[in-house]
Amino acid sequence: MPPAPLTLILNADVHAPEPLGLCSLLLGGGRVLWLGEGRPQLDARLMVAQVDLQGRPLVPGLIDGHAHLTGGGGESGFASKVPAPMLTAYTLAGVTSVIGVLGTDDCTRSSAELLARTRALVEEGLSAWCLTGGYHVPPVTVTGSVRGDIVHVDRIIGLGELALSDHRSSQPTLDELLRLASDVHVAGLMTGKGGALHLHLGDGERGLALVREALALSELPARCFHPTHVNRREALFVEALAHAAAGGVIDLTAVEGDDDDEAGITAAAGFIRYQDAGLPLERLTISSDCGGCLPRFDAEGRVVHMEVGRSASLLACLRDLLGQGVALTDALAPFTSNVARHWRLPGKGRIAVGQDADLLAFGTGMGVSDLWAGGQRLVEDGCAVVKGRFET
Numbered sequence: 001m002p003p004a005p006l007t008l009i010l011n012a013d014v015h016a017p018e019p020l021g022l023c024s025l026l027l028g029g030g031r032v033l034w035l036g037e038g039r040p041q042l043d044a045r046l047m048v049a050q051v052d053l054q055g056r057p058l059v060p061g062l063i064d065g066h067a068h069l070t071g072g073g074g075e076s077g078f079a080s081k082v083p084a085p086m087l088t089a090y091t092l093a094g095v096t097s098v099i100g101v102l103g104t105d106d107c108t109r110s111s112a113e114l115l116a117r118t119r120a121l122v123e124e125g126l127s128a129w130c131l132t133g134g135y136h137v138p139p140v141t142v143t144g145s146v147r148g149d150i151v152h153v154d155r156i157i158g159l160g161e162l163a164l165s166d167h168r169s170s171q172p173t174l175d176e177l178l179r180l181a182s183d184v185h186v187a188g189l190m191t192g193k194g195g196a197l198h199l200h201l202g203d204g205e206r207g208l209a210l211v212r213e214a215l216a217l218s219e220l221p222a223r224c225f226h227p228t229h230v231n232r233r234e235a236l237f238v239e240a241l242a243h244a245a246a247g248g249v250i251d252l253t254a255v256e257g258d259d260d261d262e263a264g265i266t267a268a269a270g271f272i273r274y275q276d277a278g279l280p281l282e283r284l285t286i287s288s289d290c291g292g293c294l295p296r297f298d299a300e301g302r303v304v305h306m307e308v309g310r311s312a313s314l315l316a317c318l319r320d321l322l323g324q325g326v327a328l329t330d331a332l333a334p335f336t337s338n339v340a341r342h343w344r345l346p347g348k349g350r351i352a353v354g355q356d357a358d359l360l361a362f363g364t365g366m367g368v369s370d371l372w373a374g375g376q377r378l379v380e381d382g383c384a385v386v387k388g389r390f391e392t
Ligand SMILES: [Zn+2]
Pocket: 103, 161, 200, 201, 229
């Protein structure tokens, strides 16, 4: 990536996510250098790219906190392994930051491969981190230990997605869960990284029982346990609300075209129920499962149907929320500031002077019009002007 040019964005209706009104922004060196009404005094000799948004909304670039950067799947034979999503799978969905995970297949896929794909996306202009491990115990790692991975490897910020209450899990015991959570917690303290255990929750009736036991028995804070897919089943969702009430952060999975016809709850419906329950909004995140397979199993555990997650489901969920009367500021938080706060991502999730210039401008119908990542314009008028190396 060449250095990002100085860019002046005019007439942006800024939601940071809180509403700041009509503003102009000066971007340089990958950050927001100036933000305010009118336009800043600039030396005429400076080369400045200028973009007039004509009053359209400008929000922080979305953070997809659960994406299978290497591709996931592989639950229905080797041919069902999902290929790695390319750069524009994220940028055309309004995403400027991703957190990568391994899932069921942490055997033919490795933490090293995930780390390499994370670095590749950084080279291509995105911000990217990943978690060590995968569904299983003992977790696959790069350095030989979970704590070592988080402490020594810049891009690794936590552990997951470790599977609980799922026929694909390692059936981890309470002691195993406690040991892993404590490793992740201590590594987070040592490094200032998110240091959380991102837990894949399956359809099993045990739900979050093991997490409750772990919290009751240990001194670990609730934030260490970050359960995802908690909207897949009504009873699990109710347990997740209790986890958030106890100080935990919970993650909903947004699925495109999800119309509530299964036992699950759409991410938008889950958001509204969470809000109606009066719980602190900052403890809610929403991710897409991009690149992961979204299978349905029969009673014998065979895949009978499979779709692939896409980051585009985040904006679909956002539009759904707006359509149901949720304010843009509130609707944005689980995709932006909340994810950045939970995973302690410096410079991310908010628009302010000194923050990274990761910005999403909406067009008609709240579609992606323009996207800047680290001050680089990757999407212009709805078209990807920067593509991944192997994209045509
Ligand atoms: Zn999962």
